[in-house]
Amino acid sequence: MRIVRPVVRSFTRPHVKRASAWVRAGGHAVVWIASRKARLVFPKPRVGDEHDLGWWSVLDLGKSEYLLPETGTFAGLGMLVVPHDCYTIVRDRAARDSIHEGPTRAIDLDCLECGACCRANRVELEPQDLERFAQAGRSELARPPYARRDNGSVVLVLRRDRNCKHLHDDNKCGIYPIRPDACSTFPAGSECCLSSREEELGILDGAIP
Ligand code: SF4
Ligand code: SF4
Structure with missing residues (x-):
């Protein structure tokens, strides 16, 4: 099956507008408010969609609740305060995706294989x-x-x-x-899927190129 997954990008505080545009185009953004203060920003999860990849990015960081700012640069998007013990995880996601130019990436996955x-x-x-x-x-x-x-x-x-x-x-x-x-x-295509494939099969980017 073909999955279009979000590409994760890091942004610093002066670039929050670029981060917002990235997420509105389908990507996920790790926004560093300070060196030890990060937010994960993602498209607003679709309620009732068990396969929503934004929702699964939240679960994958050990959380089950997120913010929905009504005003400001990230209005209408989903947002999560990244727990301190997850900084390495979000940095690794951004490093993994740094080779991809656009905010989304199509990958082919076959769960039966x-x-x-x-x-x-x-x-x-x-x-x-x-x-x-x-x-x-x-x-x-x-x-x-x-x-x-x-x-x-x-x-x-x-x-x-x-x-x-x-x-x-x-x-x-x-x-x-x-x-x-x-x-x-x-x-399929969620961060937990990608990390399973990385750990068990040694496939770093989710799908074999
Ligand atoms: S890790 Fe699981 S969900 Fe992801 S492609 Fe493999 S079988 Fe499918
Ligand atoms: S985890 Fe076990 S029960 Fe679940 S799909 Fe895989 S083999 Fe089947």
């Missing part, structure tokens, strides 16, 4: 997943050895090699038609 996010990932099962397993006659998928309790949640078990127990050698998911919502809604 990739499987990177099925490795070393924590997949929590939700009540609707348990219901789906039961309806398919696979209630055992919610119990050991396939799932375990962790901090009050039920999570899929990983194998010793840190791959999901359901991931086959050919990268295919063994329970694909009834896979958990966390898997079916995992957004």
Whole structure:
């Protein structure tokens, strides 16, 4: 599938208008108000769209809320105060994307060939997943050895090699038609997808050129 993803660019305070134009053209901006004060600015997420890449950039920084300024240079855009422990992450995103000229970039991804996010990932099962397993006659998928309790949640078990127990050698998911919502809604082209591909497959820019 072809995904158009935002290109991340860093801006300093004197260049906030350029940052705003960059985001209004589809990119994401890391705006450095001071050397230890940064904002992530992104197009306003589409409510109800589980695959919105701006929303996933927020989640990927460990947050679930963001600002929507009504006035000023960034009016109408999404904005997040970048946590101090995420400075390296946003700097790395901007460094990765510094080779791209425009605010967006089209990449081709094939989840069935990739499987990177099925490795070393924590997949929590939700009540609707348990219901789906039961309806398919696979209630055992919610119990050991396939799932375990962790901090009050039920999570899929990983194998010793840190791959999901359901991931086959050919990268295919063994329970694909009834896979958990966390898997079916995992957004291709998001920062979490790109970092999975970088860590597991050594592909730095999201897609093979
Ligand atoms: S890492 Fe991205 S491309 Fe790979 S399977 Fe997951 S969502 Fe698809
Ligand atoms: S259940 Fe399937 S899609 Fe989800 S992590 Fe495991 S192998 Fe991947």
